[in-house]
Amino acid sequence: MKKEKFESYIDTSGDFSNDSLKQAKFYLLHKILFRKILIGILLAWCIFSGIFGLFFWGKYFFFDYQNDNVNVYNMIKTNVSQAVIQRNNPVDLQVANKYIFSSSKDKYDFAVEITNPNKAWIATVVYRFSYENGQTGNRSAILLPGDQRFLTEFGVESPDFVPANIQFQLLSSSWKRIDAHEVPDPLIYISERINFSIDNIKFESFGTVGSGVGKLLSFDVINNTLFGFKSADFVVVLRRNGELVGLTPLYITNFDSLSSQNIAFSLFNNSLEVDSVELQPVVNVFDGSIYLSL
Numbered sequence: 001m002k003k004e005k006f007e008s009y010i011d012t013s014g015d016f017s018n019d020s021l022k023q024a025k026f027y028l029l030h031k032i033l034f035r036k037i038l039i040g041i042l043l044a045w046c047i048f049s050g051i052f053g054l055f056f057w058g059k060y061f062f063f064d065y066q067n068d069n070v071n072v073y074n075m076i077k078t079n080v081s082q083a084v085i086q087r088n089n090p091v092d093l094q095v096a097n098k099y100i101f102s103s104s105k106d107k108y109d110f111a112v113e114i115t116n117p118n119k120a121w122i123a124t125v126v127y128r129f130s131y132e133n134g135q136t137g138n139r140s141a142i143l144l145p146g147d148q149r150f151l152t153e154f155g156v157e158s159p160d161f162v163p164a165n166i167q168f169q170l171l172s173s174s175w176k177r178i179d180a181h182e183v184p185d186p187l188i189y190i191s192e193r194i195n196f197s198i199d200n201i202k203f204e205s206f207g208t209v210g211s212g213v214g215k216l217l218s219f220d221v222i223n224n225t226l227f228g229f230k231s232a233d234f235v236v237v238l239r240r241n242g243e244l245v246g247l248t249p250l251y252i253t254n255f256d257s258l259s260s261q262n263i264a265f266s267l268f269n270n271s272l273e274v275d276s277v278e279l280q281p282v283v284n285v286f287d288g289s290i291y292l293s294l
Contacts, residue, residue, distance in 0.1 A: 090118045103267075106158060111152045112168040116143040119187060121177055122145065124140065125143065125170060129153050192226075196221060203216070215272055217277070221250075234250040236250050236279060238276075240274055245272060
């Protein structure tokens, strides 16, 4: 029997024409070929894109990156006022007088006055003191904007001689600018959180000449702010007739807002006489972890 061609097929429903049948047959016969062609095109595109990307990334890192740095430098140098750049840089810390005090038998305290004159920059410093035949360990400190206080080293042992030729060495300093969007006026922000006062100062001698005479210093520290502190550190400044005669550290924990704490010190420098006391807070108010929860 003679085999009829499908072209002679007539679809009585009118939904499937001979052209559609031809296209379907062509697709089925070449479906595998079409898939291979598509995979080949995609593979070629991936290889081309990878080689293209590697080439230009390599070109950038080896050649264009340095050119970009030069261009940025030239833009700043030529198009930005050096006076503006200098005005927005932090001013160097100001280091003033150095001091040495006898704190007890064969022990001495070192101190230096330092000022951070910047209104929007926090300084983190590493320092030490050196003296004839020795030096102290490295210490770090944070100086808030407008800070003017002492950097100290307490209890330096020197049984054979009084340390001489004291030198302050500022080993490193780094700066962090306070974001003006978060703190528009850093000095006001600081003053709202650092406001401590002293009351009921008493300075008395105790002991006897035979057993050893010491001095007892007591006073009340008042937290005048609305902020409580998990830990509040201070340097207590001791003066006699306005003259600096000694320093001592003070650490207060769980210092509630609008509260006071009585402090008592035993001082074993027999010649020490004190008639006024000052507090220098050593509190980084920009560190949220120091505050007591409300």
